[in-house]
Amino acid sequence: MLALRLRSCSKNIPLARGYHRFATNCHKGSKMRTEFRLALVSGLLLATSYVSLTNNNLRSDSLPAQGAGSTDQKQLFSASTNSLSGISAQQNKQGIYLLSDAxxxxxxxxxxxxxxxxxGKGVIRYDICQLPSNNPIEDDRSEKLVQVPVQDRENNNARVETDWHFWSIFDGHAGxxxxxxxxxxLLDYVVNELDQAYKVSDKNLRLIPSSETIDRAIKQGFLKLDDExxxxxxxxxxxxxxxxxxAAELLMPALSGSCALMSFYDTHSRNLKVAVTGDSRALLGSLDDHENKWTVRALSTDQTGSNPTEVAKLLSEHPNEPNVVxxxxxxxxxxxxxxxxxxxYKWAKDIQTRVANQFFGRQLPANLKTPPYVTxxxxxxxxxxxPAKHDFLVMASDGLYEMLTNEEIVGLVVRWMEKKKMVKPKKSFMDTLWPSSKDKLPLVEDVxxxxxKSKQRLQTRRKSNEVGFLLEDENVxxxxxxxxxxxxxxxxxxNMLVSxxxxxSRRYRDDLTVSVVFFGEGDKHEKYSSNSALEINQEATKGGLTMKAKL
Incomplete structure (x- = not known):
């Protein structure tokens, strides 16, 4: 009925995480809900050992006020932690409550x-959302829009106003x-390098460099910031x-770590460049009208110790260390x-020792011989x-891909687009035979x-036989x-996982950060005001702009 599986954290902190799954094809109604809650309680009781071992009490802002008779929450169970000061378990009991739908x-x-x-230049909308699991959240993100006048050599060196769109996601670990x-x-470093790559012509316009030159500029931006x-x-x-x-301000960004996923879209060339450092992933969803189907294409490859290409790279760089991975x-x-x-994984032993002795640091990794190992x-x-094919981009930290496949992610976006009338539903022969198929995700082909594809980490939770979906958010x-x-x-x-x-929560889910970009023709504007380039979509920003995008 329920499989509770514990595995190591996806980053360098070896915390265990459990992902649970309840088979729903045999039991319905109240029996299903009762068994599910009992199973989850069992998993949570295992997790309370973490609390008692670390003496880390639950945060008060995660719980209702003591004695409050809230109708929005239902207590799942009580967990007690023993403090070193001798407070009894009875005095230190704290409840975990099931939150209401609202x-x-x-x-x-x-x-x-x-x-x-x-x-009117090919990008019509982008949505962002984050859900913390760590406290504070270790994920972050930023966006930027830069307007650039370029010289179009293919059109008699005419002046063209192009937009550079940047979207990025940063999946932190160890803090x-x-x-x-x-x-x-990061985006400022990349833009500075692109500024030097796009030379200025005698007409005071930017000359478009080769694709390889643009790639080198992006890489330089990444490497220069990491060097700093x-x-x-x-x-x-x-x-x-x-x-x-x-010391803390200067050292902590070095001692902790982060993956980085950045997409750069030039509206003039319509080229989308995806730069990945780590294991966050970008997907492109597209509508193939000829085949009457949706497709998904991974635009990045997960860079982990399970990727044979990455392993071979490390072995070639450290030939006398067969256990480098x-x-x-x-x-x-x-x-x-x-x-x-x-x-x-980058400093030499003497540097790490000096930092630890003079300031603070962590124990050296085992078998550290010839750093740097990580870049x-x-x-x-x-x-x-x-844009005419309703292309859309999905960027997310690896916490999303642990729970959903690439095909499911695109299928979920498509169902949301259909509800918003951004696209018309595609009917297949199967839809004619089984009208109820509209309640399932559409068929998506991974191209x-x-x-x-063989180097991607697969989603790890056990799935039900029937894959349904929820459709109640304005923000995709x-x-x-x-x-x-x-x-x-x-x-x-x-409700259980959010509660x-x-x-x-870190044992059951990771921090989640997702950005979705919709490409389309939109309205053509000959003139525009830079102040009206972006408009906040209020109905899909119900949480408020607590973390404003960098524009």
């Missing part, structure tokens, strides 16, 4: 944002410090060891093979976008090349997160 939706929508792009640094700095985080900042401290006050992890510890920060250099792919990124937690369309399971407070 409260669950409020939490899911707390960090959602949506923007309408009134430019939030590195991802926060990337949020504030990992090397230049620590050098400042070692040269001025009396600066104890600034052990159990799918760098030096048996870090799963992403590329990341920002993570100085423990922030991204792998970049280029794809031509077809990713086989080599890249929120819609994806809700369905990722639903395990095939179960509202009860969403588990931090730090217990």
């Amino acid at each position: 409260e669950v939706s409020r939490r899911l929508r707390q960090y959602e944002e949506s923007y309408l792009v009134n430019r 939030w410090n590195t991802s926060a640094k990337l949020r504030d700095s 985080i990992v090397n230049k900042n620590v050098q400042k401290l070692l040269e001025n060891p009396s600066n104890k006050a600034g 052990r159990n799918g992890r760098v030096l048996g510890s870090l799963e992403p093979t590329r990341a920002f920060g993570d100085a423990r 922030a250099e991204p792998v970049i792919t280029t794809h031509e976008v077809s 990713t090349d086989q080599s890249s 990124a929120t819609h994806l997160i809700r369905n990722a937690l639903s395990n095939g369309g179960s509202k009860e399971e969403v 588990i407070p931090s730090p217990l």
Whole structure:
């Protein structure tokens, strides 16, 4: 009935996580709900051992006021933790409560944002949502729009106004410090490198360089920022060891780490470049009118110790270290093979020892011999976008892909688009035979090349035989997160997972960050005001702009 599986965390902190699944094809109604709740309680009781071992009480802001007779919450069970000061377990009991549907939706929508792009240049909208599991959340994100006048050599060197769109997601680990640094700095570093790559002509217009030159500029932006985080900042401290006050600010982005996923879209060329450092993933959903079907293509490849290409790269760079990747992890510890920060896998032993002695640090990784092992250099792919085919881009941290397949993600976006009348439903022969198929996800074909597909990490939770879905959000990124937690369309399971407070929630789900970009022709505007380039889509921003995008 329920399989509770524990496995190691996807980053370098070896916390166990459980993903649960209840088979729904044999039991219905109240019996199903009762067995489900009993099973989840069993899993949560296992998780309380983490609380008692670490003496980490549940946060008060995750629980209702003591003694409050709230009709929105139902107590699942009580957990007690014994403090070292001798407070009895009875005095220190804390309950975990099942939140109401309304409260669950409020939490899911707390960090959602949506923007309408009134430019008429191929991008019409993008939605963003985050759901924390760590406290504070270790994920981050940023967006940027840059207007650039370029010289079109293929059109008599005419002046063309192009838009550079940037969307990025940062999946932090061992803390939030590195991802926060990337949020504030990475896009600026990349734009600065592109500024130098797009030379200025005698007409004071930017000359469009080759695709390879653009790729090199993006890589330089990534590497220069990581060099600042990992090397230049620590050098400042070692040269001025009396600066104890600034040590944390300079060192923490180096000692923690973060994956980075950045998409760069040029509206003039309609080229979409995806740069990935780590294991976040980008997907392109497209409508193939000729075949009357939707397709999904992975635009990035997960860079982990389970990727044979990444393993071969590390073995060639460290030929005398056959165990440089052990159990799918760098030096048996870090799963992403590329990341920002993570100085423990980049600094030499003497540097790590000096930092630890003069400031603070962590134990050296086992078998550290010839660092650096990890790099922030991204792998970049280029794809031509077809706005007329209703192309859309999905970017997400790996927490989403642990719960949904690529095909399911695109299918969920398609069903949401159909409800919003952005596309017309595609009817197949199966729809004629079984009208109830409209309640299921559409058939989506994964057209990713086989080599890249074989290197992707698969979703890990056990699935039901029937895959349903929930359709109740105005923001499509929120819609994806809700369905990722639903395990095939179960509202009860969403409520359960959202109700588990931090730090217990980390055993059942990761931080989730999702961005979805819709391409389309939109309205053509000959003239526009830079102030009206982006418009907040209020109905899909119900949580409020708590974390404003960088525009």
